[in-house]
Amino acid sequence: MTTAAQTDRPASYYRDSIAVRLDQICPPLAGQRRVDVCVIGGGITGCSAALHLAERGYSVALLEAREIGFGASGRSGGQILPGLGTDIATVAQALGRERAREVWEMSREAVRLTAELIERHAIPCDLAWGYLHAAVKPRHVRGLREMQESLARDYGYTALEWLEGGALRERVVTDAYPGALLEHEGGHLHPLNYTLGLARAAQRAGVAIHEHSPALAVRRGQPATVVTAQGEVTADFVVVGANAYLGQLLPELDGRVMRAANYIIATEPLGEARAAQVLPCNDALSDANFVLDYYRLSSDRRLIYGGEVSYDGREPRGLQQRMDAKIARLFPALDGVRIDYRWGGDVAITLNRAPDFGRLGSNVYYAQGYSGHGMALAGLAGKLLGEAIAGQSERFDLFAAMPHRRFPGGERLRTPLLVLATTFYKLRDRL
Numbered sequence: 001m002t003t004a005a006q007t008d009r010p011a012s013y014y015r016d017s018i019a020v021r022l023d024q025i026c027p028p029l030a031g032q033r034r035v036d037v038c039v040i041g042g043g044i045t046g047c048s049a050a051l052h053l054a055e056r057g058y059s060v061a062l063l064e065a066r067e068i069g070f071g072a073s074g075r076s077g078g079q080i081l082p083g084l085g086t087d088i089a090t091v092a093q094a095l096g097r098e099r100a101r102e103v104w105e106m107s108r109e110a111v112r113l114t115a116e117l118i119e120r121h122a123i124p125c126d127l128a129w130g131y132l133h134a135a136v137k138p139r140h141v142r143g144l145r146e147m148q149e150s151l152a153r154d155y156g157y158t159a160l161e162w163l164e165g166g167a168l169r170e171r172v173v174t175d176a177y178p179g180a181l182l183e184h185e186g187g188h189l190h191p192l193n194y195t196l197g198l199a200r201a202a203q204r205a206g207v208a209i210h211e212h213s214p215a216l217a218v219r220r221g222q223p224a225t226v227v228t229a230q231g232e233v234t235a236d237f238v239v240v241g242a243n244a245y246l247g248q249l250l251p252e253l254d255g256r257v258m259r260a261a262n263y264i265i266a267t268e269p270l271g272e273a274r275a276a277q278v279l280p281c282n283d284a285l286s287d288a289n290f291v292l293d294y295y296r297l298s299s300d301r302r303l304i305y306g307g308e309v310s311y312d313g314r315e316p317r318g319l320q321q322r323m324d325a326k327i328a329r330l331f332p333a334l335d336g337v338r339i340d341y342r343w344g345g346d347v348a349i350t351l352n353r354a355p356d357f358g359r360l361g362s363n364v365y366y367a368q369g370y371s372g373h374g375m376a377l378a379g380l381a382g383k384l385l386g387e388a389i390a391g392q393s394e395r396f397d398l399f400a401a402m403p404h405r406r407f408p409g410g411e412r413l414r415t416p417l418l419v420l421a422t423t424f425y426k427l428r429d430r431l
Helices: 045-056 088-095 095-119 138-155 165-169 191-204 270-273 319-331 373-387 394-402 410-429
Strands: 031-040 060-063 129-137 160-165 178-186 208-210 217-219 224-227 232-241 258-267 283-286 296-297 303-310 339-349 356-358 364-368
Touching: 031 045, 031 160, 031 224, 045 060, 045 191, 045 232, 045 364, 045 373, 060 095, 060 191, 060 232, 088 138, 095 138, 095 178, 095 191, 095 217, 095 373, 095 394, 138 232, 160 165, 165 224, 178 283, 191 208, 191 232, 258 319, 303 319, 319 373, 356 373, 364 373
Parallel strands: 031 060, 031 232, 060 208, 129 283, 232 364
Antiparallel strands: 129 178, 160 178, 217 224, 224 232, 258 303, 258 339, 283 296, 296 303, 356 364
């Protein structure tokens, strides 16, 4: 379901660099359709679920309110890495250390799965490896070193390498960071081409995709019926991957996620020489602030830089000037660089920043709330949804066991309270 604020947005760099075309047109749903599974949402979650279900032999129809990849899946920073949107310690506290280890390993599997899907389906999405978690302040240095030690000691994860001084400057040419963790299992890609590639693979596996077909209602039952403006899909199972665009489609989930807008710019192409004065090894990077900034290079050597956040649907004041100033401060070599694109997109966050998976009744499944960490994890969610519907639900149920609370304040006060909390953390980031 969409709102007026979600429909009209500036074109992103990704929209202007599409390298994947779907094999078939995706007309709006019209009339009646009967399938084994109806998937709602044409982002990574929905496309991955549709693909994995079709490969298991299920008949699948996918409904997308706009176009494939319209939401965060086609607008994000394109960064892929293990872990969740929250610290793994949060999972351990809720589920215990052993189950947290399983979740951690599945997050690593999510990254491997991303690479496997790209290779198997020949998706041209510029996958590249190397990811930096950068400290901005001394307390970040302590926190990142503690994270490195904890992951090695408690989870056997040794793919993090501490860098500082000249070793760090070989990866990012700025004096802004006192240190950083190089994540050898992390990387980045073109998110819209990846999502379109999953959709194309799903089509080739037999999935019927219907764009411009927002789900208006889900009538529960055995089977269930998904209602659109011009048709209905009757299905034994329903998978909901609407994420930030869920609206009131499933009232039971009201308040479990909040929609947050994030903003990204793309510079003009820098050329190889100037790009080498920014990220010589073509890594992705995010800093350690609560309201973090992140950036990487595109395949044509543009700097794609994201940051800032809005919870009320309005662009923050002075956004353009602040983002331009950040780039100038980090990279003096980019003084005067032209900004060719500016765009925003919505992500869904949960109160504890862990993903929210579950089922309503026996045949309506959902996965949402990746909290800015869904580029790889959403692909795994689609695989786990396929497993669960096929009767192998242990791995899906492990994620579903994670407890989630609604954002406080009710419908009228949730957003103001979240804005207030975020303001506190923004102030803390400055200390």
